[in-house]
Amino acid sequence: MEGEGAATERQRRATASQVDQWAVQDHVFKIYGAFASIPRSAQSVILELQRDKHVEYLTRGLQQLGPSFVVLDANRPWLCYWILHSIALLGESVDDELEDNAIDFLSRCQMPHLATTYAAVNSLVTLGGNKALSSINRWMHDAGEIDVRACYTAISVASILNILDDELAKGVGNYILSCQTYEGGIAGEPGSEAHGGYTFCGLAAMILINQANRLDLASLIDWVAFRQGVECGFQGRTNKLVDGCYSFWQGGVFALLQRLPAFGGEGFGTSDVEVEWVSDSTSEGDDEDRDSSDDNEALHPEQDQEGHQSSSHSPESSTAVHIQHSRHNQLEPLFHTMALQQYIVLCSQEQEGGFRDKPGKARDYYHTCYCLSGLSVCQYSRSKNENSPPLPTSVLGPYSNLLEPIHPLYNVVSRQYHDAQDFFSKY
Numbered sequence: 001m002e003g004e005g006a007a008t009e010r011q012r013r014a015t016a017s018q019v020d021q022w023a024v025q026d027h028v029f030k031i032y033g034a035f036a037s038i039p040r041s042a043q044s045v046i047l048e049l050q051r052d053k054h055v056e057y058l059t060r061g062l063q064q065l066g067p068s069f070v071v072l073d074a075n076r077p078w079l080c081y082w083i084l085h086s087i088a089l090l091g092e093s094v095d096d097e098l099e100d101n102a103i104d105f106l107s108r109c110q111m112p113h114l115a116t117t118y119a120a121v122n123s124l125v126t127l128g129g130n131k132a133l134s135s136i137n138r139w140m141h142d143a144g145e146i147d148v149r150a151c152y153t154a155i156s157v158a159s160i161l162n163i164l165d166d167e168l169a170k171g172v173g174n175y176i177l178s179c180q181t182y183e184g185g186i187a188g189e190p191g192s193e194a195h196g197g198y199t200f201c202g203l204a205a206m207i208l209i210n211q212a213n214r215l216d217l218a219s220l221i222d223w224v225a226f227r228q229g230v231e232c233g234f235q236g237r238t239n240k241l242v243d244g245c246y247s248f249w250q251g252g253v254f255a256l257l258q259r260l261p262a263f264g265g266e267g268f269g270t271s272d273v274e275v276e277w278v279s280d281s282t283s284e285g286d287d288e289d290r291d292s293s294d295d296n297e298a299l300h301p302e303q304d305q306e307g308h309q310s311s312s313h314s315p316e317s318s319t320a321v322h323i324q325h326s327r328h329n330q331l332e333p334l335f336h337t338m339a340l341q342q343y344i345v346l347c348s349q350e351q352e353g354g355f356r357d358k359p360g361k362a363r364d365y366y367h368t369c370y371c372l373s374g375l376s377v378c379q380y381s382r383s384k385n386e387n388s389p390p391l392p393t394s395v396l397g398p399y400s401n402l403l404e405p406i407h408p409l410y411n412v413v414s415r416q417y418h419d420a421q422d423f424f425s426k427y
């Protein structure tokens with residue numbers, strides 16, 4: 001039996017976390033309230049992405065990595081990837097000197113650790129061009145940690161470099177399957193708690209090895225759908241706080257699911273998953289306007305678009321999210337993409353450049369990368385394929401907020417992914 005001390009401690013922690021959540025909601029709702037109370041003309045200015053400021057902040061960060069990126073530490077390839085990918089999402093590129101420095105540095109640090117190798121390879125793919133791509137040495141190595149992130153980074157790197165084979169994929173499907181929890185999301189290791197970061201990694205890896213249909217996709221969708229709360233952004237796991245970086249880790253899960261043919265998507269080429277879909281069917285047209293707030297209005301924080309009270313991160317519904325087709329047979333996103341854009345632009349964006357976890361926190365490159373990646377996912381969430389630009393109704397704020405589309409399996413900008421694919425299919 002649990003001792004009185006332990007029970008009291010548990011209750012103290014639960015209360016503290018509830019108080020944290022109320023404090024964050026209070027902060028976020030004040031921002032939305034202030035936004036709703038200003039004239040429309042001023043609202044559209046506030047919804048603008050501060051592109052120039054973001055590029056300035058990012059370029060400064062890259063320059064600060066050192067004149068020739070000389071120090072080798074595990075964070076530098078990540079900083080390179082977060083910054084270069086953010087710049088690419090904004091449709092910009094870096095100057096020749098910075099590019100040369102980055103290539104020289106990244107080609108020297110592709111071995112010691114799988115996750116940093118993923119960051120280095122994605123950075124080089126993002127820089128693109130002969131020099132960057134040919135600097136990648138397509139080695140293999142083993143050992144290192146075992147978890148779902150390691151599975152994903154290994155499989156992602158191998159896939160983008162066109163060296164993925166059965167030997168590397170052996171056992172990966174069974175391992176990831178053993179990490180899907182009773183909640184429906186995927187944990188880092190068997191027996192741990194489902195988390196958005198690992199759910200993205202697990203699902204992406206399963207798609208890359210053609211085994212996504214082995215997961216319980218119905219419960220996975222339920223789990224991820226209920227991670228979007230009244231703050232309009234996503235939390236990483238049940239009963240935790242909203243955070244801008246989950247815009248990609250959780251939003252990216254939807255981007256992956258929506259590309260599967262079983263969900264009306266075009267597939268990923270070799271990995272067209274067939275899923276026997278079981279859903280508690282909802283009458284036609286029920287949800288056709290669920291995510292069509294096309295007038296840039298702030299959502300009332302405690303209401304969904306039909307005006308219902310919504311409970312934050314409510315766990316009680318089962319299979320409440322379904323494949324949605326509007327009257328015109330247009331694929332509807334499986335999450336509230338306008339609400340998420342609102343959280344990213346109004347709560348995560350720093351007017352002076354960069355993005356943060358939540359109001360009150362400082363900006364950083366990690367959150368800048370994953371807020372922008374999540375924003376891109378939202379903007380293209382209704383696009384049938386990456387070549388069809390989104391309608392203005394899918395983009396919150398001015399259309400100039402539109403970012404470059406990403407390839408959701410790797411989180412690199414689509415055009416750079418295709419260039420890399422052409423390059424590595426030649427030898």
Ligand SMILES: CC(C)=CCC/C(C)=C/CC/C(C)=C/COP(=O)(O)OP(=O)(O)O
Nearest residue numbers: 149153195197198201236237240241243249
């Ligand atoms: C490819 C790649 C880089 C993958 C990384 C995936 C990722 C973000 C995993 C999350 C790890 C984790 C358990 C964070 C919880 O932190 P926390 O307790 O501080 O945050 P929380 O309260 O939001 O859960």
Ligand SMILES: [Zn+2]
Nearest residue numbers: 243244245357
């Ligand atoms: Zn975060």
